[in-house]
Amino acid sequence: MRLKGAELRKVELPLVTPFRTSLGTQTVREALLVRVVTDEGEGWAECVAEDEPTYCPEYLEGAADVIRRFLLPALFPLELDPAAVAPAFRHLRAHPMAKSAVETAVLDAWLRARDMSLAAYLGAVRRSLSVGVSIGIKDTVDELLGTVDKSLADGYVRIKLKIEPGWDLEPVRRVRETFGADVMLTVDANTAYKPGDIPYLTKLDAYGLAMIEQPFAPGDLHAHARLAARMSTPICLDESITSAHDAVAAIRQEACSIINIKPGRVGGYLESRRIHDVAQAHGLPVWCGGMLETGLGRAANLALAALPGFTLPGDISATRRYYERDITAPFTLVDGEMSVPEGPGIGITPEPSLLEALTTATEWIPA
Numbered sequence: 490m491r492l493k494g495a496e497l498r499k500v501e502l503p504l505v506t507p508f509r510t511s512l513g514t515q516t517v518r519e520a521l522l523v524r525v526v527t528d529e530g531e532g533w534a535e536c537v538a539e540d541e542p543t544y545c546p547e548y549l550e551g552a553a554d555v556i557r558r559f560l561l562p563a564l565f566p567l568e569l570d571p572a573a574v575a576p577a578f579r580h581l582r583a584h585p586m587a588k589s590a591v592e593t594a595v596l597d598a599w600l601r602a603r604d605m606s607l608a609a610y611l612g613a614v615r616r617s618l619s620v621g622v623s624i625g626i627k628d629t630v631d632e633l634l635g636t637v638d639k640s641l642a643d644g645y646v647r648i649k650l651k652i653e654p655g656w657d658l659e660p661v662r663r664v665r666e667t668f669g670a671d672v673m674l675t676v677d678a679n680t681a682y683k684p685g686d687i688p689y690l691t692k693l694d695a696y697g698l699a700m701i702e703q704p705f706a707p708g709d710l711h712a713h714a715r716l717a718a719r720m721s722t723p724i725c726l727d728e729s730i731t732s733a734h735d736a737v738a739a740i741r742q743e744a745c746s747i748i749n750i751k752p753g754r755v756g757g758y759l760e761s762r763r764i765h766d767v768a769q770a771h772g773l774p775v776w777c778g779g780m781l782e783t784g785l786g787r788a789a790n791l792a793l794a795a796l797p798g799f800t801l802p803g804d805i806s807a808t809r810r811y812y813e814r815d816i817t818a819p820f821t822l823v824d825g826e827m828s829v830p831e832g833p834g835i836g837i838t839p840e841p842s843l844l845e846a847l848t849t850a851t852e853w854i855p856a
């Protein structure tokens with residue numbers, strides 16, 4: 490398969506409610522879409538880099554620049570199949586979200602041309618998934634309780650609460666007391682704590698959490714291992730894991746016993762599967778994290794989350810959790826489950842009218 494060129498497109502989707510984490514508050518999701526045109530047809534993907542480098546060093550305009558000046562030119566001369574993309578980027582350091590978007594668009598085109606779904610290609614074993622929901626930091630605990638109540642009524646089987654210093658023990662205690670011991674409850678700190686907070690964080694053990702996600706800085710595996718040694722609640726890593734190599738290091742240092750796999754953070758769906766395989770080999774469960782994706786990323790994440798080792802509910806909510814209007818048909822939660830797309834490639838394409846309405850910029854990059 491050869492590339493004829495690619496379109497980079499920016500879309501802007503207003504969030505239905507502000508999404509506040511320890512990294513800041515988001516009211517709009519700007520997303521970068523990649524559409525590759527090949528001699529075998531087109532492929533779509535979403536780059537999950539945020540407009541600011543707060544979650545990780547990548548950011549939307551930077552990713553567009555890396556894609557435009559380095560990643561696409563590296564592929565233009567090549568005869569492509571899915572396994573050829575990452576090796577062609579090996580001389581270019583880091584930028585996993587940009588690399589993931591280009592690899593996924595090529596993978597989508599290659600699979601569509603062969604009438605194969607991403608789920609089948611990756612090795613999915615489920616056709617529908619129960620999923621979790623991520624709930625941001627709220628102004629009051631009462632507001633949080635209302636959101637949790639609605640989320641459970643919507644059918645989400647796991648509630649993830651964002652925490653940060655000053656918003657942690659009390660909201661967790663109130664949610665646990667209000668909704669009982671059976672609700673699967675997790676917390677996500679997005680690196681907001683310091684190793685000196687370890688004694689304080691061990692108090693979370695009292696609330697039967699399914700995991701504590703990424704309390705410390707991405708590079709500080711030692712602090713995570715120290716906390717893990719003092720808690721019965723499992724430690725899950727997100728920002729720390731950017732490759733299968735990172736996953737092996739974290740597991741060997743006993744820094745985590747669960748891994749949140751986000752394809753953009755680790756460089757794509759093929760590396761995601763490698764991390765899944767490594768975790769399975771070490772007996773660790775994994776789950777699929779979210780980056781407020783549009784339907785393009787949501788569709789691909791559902792395929793990944795259907796692999797056998799994804800035994801914990803992922804952050805793959807129904808579209809309406811975040812967006813009134815998406816660039817694709819909405820994903821819905823039916824009887825607490827999300828269906829895994831079965832069509833060719835990622836199984837969905839943008840609706841032209843919705844895409845036009847939400848587009849803020851496009852550019853064509855010829856081979």
Ligand SMILES: O=C(O)CCC(=O)N[C@@H](C(=O)O)c1ccccc1
Pocket residue numbers: 510512539544622623677679727778779780781782804805806
């Ligand atoms: O449901 C979703 O897509 C969002 C899930 C979520 O909480 N994502 C968090 C995270 O740290 O996991 C996040 C998203 C975007 C940016 C920063 C953080």
